[in-house]
Amino acid sequence: MNDERRGVYPFCAPCTASSIAWRPPDEAGATGIGSRFYGHRDVCEDCGSSIRTLYSTYLWIPVAKIGRFRIIPTGGRGYIGRKVVDRPVQTVVRQDAVSAHPELDGDPAYQQAEAYWRDSEPGRALPFYQSALTDREKRLPADDPATLRVRLRVAQGLLATANYGRAIAWFELMTPQLVEVFGPNHELTRAATEAVTGARLMVGGPRSEAKLLANIVAVDEQDLDRYDAQLLRDRAALGRALMACGEIADAIEALTQVVDDSMQALGASHPDAVVYRTALVDACHVTGTRGRKRDVQAAEAARRLLNDASAPRGT
Numbered sequence: 001m002n003d004e005r006r007g008v009y010p011f012c013a014p015c016t017a018s019s020i021a022w023r024p025p026d027e028a029g030a031t032g033i034g035s036r037f038y039g040h041r042d043v044c045e046d047c048g049s050s051i052r053t054l055y056s057t058y059l060w061i062p063v064a065k066i067g068r069f070r071i072i073p074t075g076g077r078g079y080i081g082r083k084v085v086d087r088p089v090q091t092v093v094r095q096d097a098v099s100a101h102p103e104l105d106g107d108p109a110y111q112q113a114e115a116y117w118r119d120s121e122p123g124r125a126l127p128f129y130q131s132a133l134t135d136r137e138k139r140l141p142a143d144d145p146a147t148l149r150v151r152l153r154v155a156q157g158l159l160a161t162a163n164y165g166r167a168i169a170w171f172e173l174m175t176p177q178l179v180e181v182f183g184p185n186h187e188l189t190r191a192a193t194e195a196v197t198g199a200r201l202m203v204g205g206p207r208s209e210a211k212l213l214a215n216i217v218a219v220d221e222q223d224l225d226r227y228d229a230q231l232l233r234d235r236a237a238l239g240r241a242l243m244a245c246g247e248i249a250d251a252i253e254a255l256t257q258v259v260d261d262s263m264q265a266l267g268a269s270h271p272d273a274v275v276y277r278t279a280l281v282d283a284c285h286v287t288g289t290r291g292r293k294r295d296v297q298a299a300e301a302a303r304r305l306l307n308d309a310s311a312p313r314g315t
């Protein structure tokens with residue numbers, strides 16, 4: 001998992017490279033509403049996967065094409081799948097600022113972290129990457145390519161040491177930044193997508209994820225200031241997990257607090273504050289104007305905060 005060029009088990013490297021991590025939908029149950037694979041082509045001699053087309057079904061009849069997937073059967077009706085992506089778009093990668101700060105790559109903590117990482121010791125690399133990251137974030141923007149590379153290593157180190165909740169929180173925060181800076185098909189963006197999917201498979205569903213993150217936030221709240229970056233990040237992940245559980249009002253309230261606190265702690269234009277605001281805007285879209293009274297009220301309060309945030313501020 002620390003070599004982005006190797007295939008993601010059980011897929012071989014070329015099949016991994018032409019696809020992205022994907023979690024299968026639930027099987028069509030008694031309702032007849034679901035999805036089903038059709039076709040069977042491009043069988044890979046190396047890993048045995050084949051490309052199948054997924055359709056959504058209604059009363060077991062295919063009604064709409066969802067997409068093409070590389071599938072490896074795992075016995076019975078089980079399978080592991082990856083979504084096939086068409087030829088990656090070349091994106092221009094923003095120049096990183098490390099050239100202007102050569103001391104960052106020469107920093108002993110960073111060098112030690114890299115050495116452990118090369119030796120496949122992500123757990124031992126983790127504290128050194130965390131220290132190097134603190135150093136970078138003091139001098140570089142949070143979404144500088146040089147910062148993002150270390151952020152990714154910190155999250156991967158947390159994942160490797162089974163800190164799934166905190167790892168998910170990091171991946172949630174940095175993935176939009178990786179997409180923005182490196183593009184959606186860059187190996188770092190793909191490594192983050194793979195890793196967060198792996199973390200979610202380990203945690204096992206939105207309910208367990210929300211419970212895990214609620215516990216993490218409770219610990220954070222005891223130890224940290226309400227404006228601490230870690231608390232903001234973990235609380236934002238909790239908000240998203242609650243959203244995935246359909247706990248809309250709780251989700252919006254958690255995200256509203258993150259947006260309010262992050263704007264005060266970091267400033268409205270900070271790249272992390274921008275990610276949190278986007279998450280809140282997305283959550284508000286889900287409620288629309290109908291829905292449960294508490295959900296609508298939470299969304300109205302969130303929209304007031306978002307409007308204040310976009311309005312020019314008097315002094």
Ligand SMILES: [Zn+2]
Binds near residue numbers: 011044047049
């Ligand atoms: Zn293959």
